[in-house]
């Protein structure tokens with residue numbers, strides 16, 4: 658079983674990057690079309706999910722393995738209902754989480770199984 662590296666501070670360092678974050682915003686604005694379904698793999702703070710939802714995505718699956726980051730992201734989503742209503746936080750490993758197939762409305766589970774925590778390393 659492989660380990661997953663993460664650091665709860667790293668996503669915040671990414672957001673503060675004044676060249677990177679606006680560049681991603683422009684890329685998402687020019688790529689995401691109204692009604693798209695988007696998967697944000699390794700969502701961290703969820704900044705890219707918010708950009709995608711702001712660009713008109715009908716649904717954004719924000720997949721985040723770090724429980725602390727996922728909890729903070731759920732709070733950010735709740736505090737920003739205008740776009741947050743279209744962001745669904747999925748806590749777990751992007752390699753194994755169960756996302757809905759076309760025609761299905763929600764994943765079977767958006768919380769991790771107990772096996773994930775033993776792979777998680779800060």
Ligand SMILES: C[S@@+](CC[C@H](N)C(=O)[O-])C[C@H]1O[C@@H](n2cnc3c(N)ncnc32)[C@H](O)[C@@H]1O
Pocket residue numbers: 661662663664667668671672698699700701702703704705720721722723726749750751752
């Ligand atoms: C560098 S941060 C980027 C955050 C955000 N996407 C951004 O661009 O600002 C990478 C994030 O991916 C998460 N991550 C790493 N491996 C993951 C995995 N296998 N499944 C889901 N999330 C993962 C980390 O916990 C971290 O929050």
